[in-house]
Amino acid sequence: MVEVLLFTLLITLTLRLGVFRTLDLTSSLEVGPSPEKASGNSSSSSTSRCILTIAFQFPFEPNLQENVSGMACQYVRSVISSVQLVAMAISPSGISPSLGSKLSPGSPEAVTLAQWISQSYLHHLGSELVTIDSLESNDSVLKLIWDHQDAILCCTLKPQPVFMFANQAGLDMLETTLVALQNITLEKIFDESGRKALCSDFAKLMQQGFACFPSGICLSTMGRHVTYEQAVAWKVFASSDNNDDNSNNNLHCLAFSFVNWSFV
Numbered sequence: 001m002v003e004v005l006l007f008t009l010l011i012t013l014t015l016r017l018g019v020f021r022t023l024d025l026t027s028s029l030e031v032g033p034s035p036e037k038a039s040g041n042s043s044s045s046s047t048s049r050c051i052l053t054i055a056f057q058f059p060f061e062p063n064l065q066e067n068v069s070g071m072a073c074q075y076v077r078s079v080i081s082s083v084q085l086v087a088m089a090i091s092p093s094g095i096s097p098s099l100g101s102k103l104s105p106g107s108p109e110a111v112t113l114a115q116w117i118s119q120s121y122l123h124h125l126g127s128e129l130v131t132i133d134s135l136e137s138n139d140s141v142l143k144l145i146w147d148h149q150d151a152i153l154c155c156t157l158k159p160q161p162v163f164m165f166a167n168q169a170g171l172d173m174l175e176t177t178l179v180a181l182q183n184i185t186l187e188k189i190f191d192e193s194g195r196k197a198l199c200s201d202f203a204k205l206m207q208q209g210f211a212c213f214p215s216g217i218c219l220s221t222m223g224r225h226v227t228y229e230q231a232v233a234w235k236v237f238a239s240s241d242n243n244d245d246n247s248n249n250n251l252h253c254l255a256f257s258f259v260n261w262s263f264v
Contacts, residue, residue, distance in 0.1 A: 003059070003060060003061075003062060003065070006055070006056070006057060052083065054079065056072065056075075056076060058071075058072045073175060073222070074172070077171075077175065077176065077177055078177075080177050080179075080180070110142055110165070111139055111141070111142050113154065113165060113236075113252075114141045114142035114145045114146075115141055116236050116237060116238060116239075116252060117129065117145060117152070117154065117236055117255050118130060118132065118141055118145065119237075120234055120235060120236045120237050120255070121234055121255070123209075123237075124208075124209040124210040124234045124235065125210055125232070125234065129145070129148075129152075129257070130144035130145055130148060131144070132144065145167050146167045146168055147167070147168065148167055148169060149169060150169060150257050150258060150259050150260070150261070151166070151167070151169040151170040151172075151173040151174075151228075151256075151257065151258040151261050152166065152167045152169070152170055152255065152256070152257050153165065153166040153167075153170040153174075153255070153256050153258075154166070154236060154253045154254065154255045154256075155186045155253060155254050155256070156253055157251065157253060157254065160185055160186075160187070161185065161186040161187075161254065162182060162183070162184065162185050162186070163181045163182065163184045163185075163186065164181070164182060164253060165178075165181070165253075166178070166181055169261075170258075173218075173220065173226055173258060173261050174189065174220050174221055175220040175221050175222045175224065176220075176221045180221075184221060186198075188219075189218045189219055189220075190216075190218050190219070191216070191217050191218065191219065193216060193217075194213075194216045194217065194218055197213050197214070197216065198213070201213065205233050205234075205235070205254070206235075209234060209235045210232065210233060210234035210235070211232075211233050211234075212230060212231070212232050212233075213230065213231040213232070213233070214230065215227065215228060215229050215230060216228060216231065217264070218258070220263075224263055224264070225263070225264040226258075226261050226262070226263055226264065227261065227262055227263075227264055228258040228259060228260060228261040228262075229259050229260040229261075230258075230259045230260075231256060231257065231258050231259065232256070232257045232259070233254060233255065233256050233257075234254070234255055235251055235254060235255075236251075236252050236253045236254065236255045237250045237251055237252060238250045238251070238252035
């Protein structure tokens with residue numbers, strides 16, 4: 001017997017003062033004859049909206065449901081990312097792109113951040129995050145980090161840290177996209193024990209520049225549990241000169257690496 005996996009994606013593009021923005025992303029995933037409807041945010045009287053609805057169907061054999069579900073989620077996430085990037089691309093000139101678009105793979109900002117991540121890791125932990133040939137270009141550093149098997153994520157230094165960058169493994173672990181990543185707080189991905197471990201070692205992280213956390217569990221944006229063998233956090237400086245341990249004026253963000261992660 002062949003069943004059908006239904007995935008409905010609702011994207012609301014809002015037109016306000018000539019600016020298109022992706023405001024709402026809601027989706028439902030279920031096995032059955034019809035998907036659950038997703039509701040969007042209400043808009044003010046000065047705002048007109050264009051709603052794009054995309055429905056996906058993935059036939060599968062019962063014994064292959066888990067494999068097809070994982071493939072379907074990854075495919076739909078790529079569609080979400082593409083639609084969001086197109087929405088930002090058609091915005092009138094002069095509009096500042098979102099943080100996620102600035103740090104898209106291949107952008108100058110992402111290339112620079114990749115250098116800072118790698119250099120800061122070497123400075124704090126005394127080993128290389130990625131093996132870099134002296135003849136390789138700066139773009140190669142970004143590619144090595146982007147393709148790294150461990151989930152590497154960066155978050156802001158705000159009172160409530162928010163993610164600003166992740167490599168492909170990080171996006172897969174959180175089941176999200178670069179554009180949607182900036183709406184995810186650091187606290188949100190940890191369970192209770194993970195948050196306690198983070199809080200207890202946060203002072204150590206800020207004082208010595210890095211901290212190592214034992215194995216634990218975190219959550220993806222779709223509510224799935226993720227295990228990891230170890231997590232490493234370190235300060236990322238906005239300069240290659242990290243010789244001064246007190247150079248917090250150059251502190252750009254915090255980076256995390258989740259080693260050997262997998263879905264439960």
